[in-house]
Amino acid sequence: MTTSTTQLHVDPSHLVPSVLTPPISKSDAQRALVLAHLTGAWPLPDLQNEPEEFLPADVRVMRRGIEALRLPPGPTRDVDCADGGAPFRILVTQSAVTPGAHVRLTGTPRLGERPHGPLFESLREALGPAGLQLTEGHPWPVELRAPLSTLEREPVFRVPGAQSSQYASSLLLGCAALFLRERRAWRVEIIGPLTSAGYLELTVSWLRRFGFTVHEREGHFEVADYRAPERAPAMPGDWSSLGYLLLIAWHTGGSVERADLASAHPDQALVRLVEQVGLRSQVGLGNTLRLTGEARGGLVASGTECPDLLPTLAALACVLPGTSTLHDVGILRLKESDRLEGIRTLVDAFGGKTALEGETLTLHPPASRPTHFAMDSRGDHRQAMVAATLSVLSGVPLTLTGPECVEKSFPGFWRQLERTGVRLT
Ligand SMILES: O=C(O)C1=C[C@@H](OP(=O)(O)O)[C@@H](O)[C@H](O)C1
Numbered sequence: 001m002t003t004s005t006t007q008l009h010v011d012p013s014h015l016v017p018s019v020l021t022p023p024i025s026k027s028d029a030q031r032a033l034v035l036a037h038l039t040g041a042w043p044l045p046d047l048q049n050e051p052e053e054f055l056p057a058d059v060r061v062m063r064r065g066i067e068a069l070r071l072p073p074g075p076t077r078d079v080d081c082a083d084g085g086a087p088f089r090i091l092v093t094q095s096a097v098t099p100g101a102h103v104r105l106t107g108t109p110r111l112g113e114r115p116h117g118p119l120f121e122s123l124r125e126a127l128g129p130a131g132l133q134l135t136e137g138h139p140w141p142v143e144l145r146a147p148l149s150t151l152e153r154e155p156v157f158r159v160p161g162a163q164s165s166q167y168a169s170s171l172l173l174g175c176a177a178l179f180l181r182e183r184r185a186w187r188v189e190i191i192g193p194l195t196s197a198g199y200l201e202l203t204v205s206w207l208r209r210f211g212f213t214v215h216e217r218e219g220h221f222e223v224a225d226y227r228a229p230e231r232a233p234a235m236p237g238d239w240s241s242l243g244y245l246l247l248i249a250w251h252t253g254g255s256v257e258r259a260d261l262a263s264a265h266p267d268q269a270l271v272r273l274v275e276q277v278g279l280r281s282q283v284g285l286g287n288t289l290r291l292t293g294e295a296r297g298g299l300v301a302s303g304t305e306c307p308d309l310l311p312t313l314a315a316l317a318c319v320l321p322g323t324s325t326l327h328d329v330g331i332l333r334l335k336e337s338d339r340l341e342g343i344r345t346l347v348d349a350f351g352g353k354t355a356l357e358g359e360t361l362t363l364h365p366p367a368s369r370p371t372h373f374a375m376d377s378r379g380d381h382r383q384a385m386v387a388a389t390l391s392v393l394s395g396v397p398l399t400l401t402g403p404e405c406v407e408k409s410f411p412g413f414w415r416q417l418e419r420t421g422v423r424l425t
């Protein structure tokens, strides 16, 4: 949780149409960085071409982590994972499968609080007998000493999928490393239900694009072969960031670029979900996109399908005429902040109402909009960007505490808002 007391005043009263640009997708880039490292395609050209100040902090974390793993064996490698859930979890497995590596991982207190136990247990069960040592501090550091050989082990990781898909994604990327070293198939078996399944599919799609054969069958994912592709796959724009920008562009009469509809990112679901309230997407030249139409009714969406989009949809729900329903919201408690509470605080600050029944949240927009609202990001990038998106969509000025956290996924966010006429002081 942030201790930032910085305040940003967002004034949306002079909006103009513009073309808005998202950063590269951190989820895509994290997977591509690991695979480029494993397959000899390092460094990734697309990342080299991206201006450093626009690189999401989580991508920089992952790059630093991989650079540490690429050092010759010897001294302890220290990696600060900051607030990055996916980078941390992916680097844990990559550390465990780098022969003889000794890696010490640290992060924010919030990252330390998030659930990682099932991933650690899965690694200990599969690789402990081969010599893996994985120790946890309180909560930091998390320290790993990797075995020199895993050839004697049954080539399987078993992991529960209900709390995070990142465990399985991380282990599957580990299977790719082990396949290349041992030339035998390794697999992940998911125990019980899998949340955020689209992100594991994103991992599978990146493995395939980098030349791996992945077999999928009833919760089992196996890396079974590898043949180098002709060239490294291109990096798409970030669909999570496009969520805010598309809605802002819809309201201001603008458009977005870098919206690759062939991307496997789960948050591309936005384009389909807003059709429920009468918004249509129009594809332009290149990867430009705009939303058109008058919004009516309310939305229905699920946290199992696109967890990171739910706060964005909650902002949209606040300016819709009807009631909206978000299903499977429990997963939101496990993110950079408790986003279920964050959504409820936002709707409340805007004068609306929410009701939680089990895992379903109902959102009622306010009967009349406030003249101003205030939010604290509590260090969570999505809470900050979602509050600003609501300010633009509603025309209601916002005072936001802790705006710097957008760095995690979208360092250029505030500059994009200024491009569309928002005044920031
Ligand atoms: O694998 C990934 O890149 C991600 C998976 C999702 O997390 P969970 O699987 O923990 O829900 C998502 O919320 C996160 O932002 C990124």
Ligand SMILES: C=C(OP(=O)(O)O)C(=O)O
Pocket (backbone or CB within 6 Å): 083, 084, 085, 086, 087, 308, 335, 336, 382, 409
């Ligand atoms: C949950 C998120 O990321 P991570 O789990 O990688 O910290 C996010 O970006 O919304």
